Amino acid sequence: MKTTAISKDVQSAMTPENVLQDLLNGNERFVNGNAEGADNSALISQTTGGQFPKAVVLSCIDSRVPVETVLDQAIGDIFVARVAGNFENTDIIGSLEYSCKVAGSKLILVLGHESCGAVKAACDGVELGNITAMLENIMPAVRQSAEEIEGEANSSNSEFVAKTVENNVKLTMDRIREKSPILKDMEDNGEIKIVGGVYNLHNGKVEML
Numbered sequence: 001m002k003t004t005a006i007s008k009d010v011q012s013a014m015t016p017e018n019v020l021q022d023l024l025n026g027n028e029r030f031v032n033g034n035a036e037g038a039d040n041s042a043l044i045s046q047t048t049g050g051q052f053p054k055a056v057v058l059s060c061i062d063s064r065v066p067v068e069t070v071l072d073q074a075i076g077d078i079f080v081a082r083v084a085g086n087f088e089n090t091d092i093i094g095s096l097e098y099s100c101k102v103a104g105s106k107l108i109l110v111l112g113h114e115s116c117g118a119v120k121a122a123c124d125g126v127e128l129g130n131i132t133a134m135l136e137n138i139m140p141a142v143r144q145s146a147e148e149i150e151g152e153a154n155s156s157n158s159e160f161v162a163k164t165v166e167n168n169v170k171l172t173m174d175r176i177r178e179k180s181p182i183l184k185d186m187e188d189n190g191e192i193k194i195v196g197g198v199y200n201l202h203n204g205k206v207e208m209l
């Protein structure tokens with residue numbers, strides 16, 4: 001049971017590598033049915049005056065991937081930015097910069113997931129209201145997959161969808177580095193790491209790319 005929130009000193013002593021290991025350990029506890037659980041009342045009172053999260057996760061809105069739950073994290077542990085298809089834009093990158101540069105987080109985890117509805121819709125060229133413009137963010141991954149995967153280039157091809165989920169995570173990581181000199185410098189200096197993973201809907205595991 002987690003009873004102590006992360007303090008500034010504890011956060012400062014963490015490295016990007018041990019934060020990643022910590023999140024993967026949490027995912028392993030979740031998968032094995034050994035989630036640590038948390039004393040939320042204690043954590044609420046300890047974090048009222050401030051927060052020192054160890055990581056920021058950029059994930060999809062999918063209801064099957066509740067980020068804190070699948071990584072077994074508690075109040076004060078992680079920032080989470082969510083948008084359908086877990087891609088970056090100016091507001092998301094601003095949120096990531098806030099997390100790392102201002103609030104001291106050590107890791108950016110871009111977390112895609114199996115059978116992502118947004119990715120499938122992008123694969124199929126869906127057009128509907130504001131969804132059309134949103135899906136444009138995923139199209140570079142779709143176009144890359146079309147060069148890499150044989151067969152149908154749409155959501156009927158599960159191999160095509162899986163490759164697009166993976167490409168979308170990798171391209172999002174690349175674009176975060178391109179569009180944010182702040183985060184790129186922090187990564188080059190070893191202050192943070194930018195990593196990518198895919199959540200498996202079948203077994204609850206996060207598989208790192």
Ligand SMILES: [Zn+2]
Pocket residue numbers: 060061062084085113115116117118119
């Ligand atoms: Zn999704």
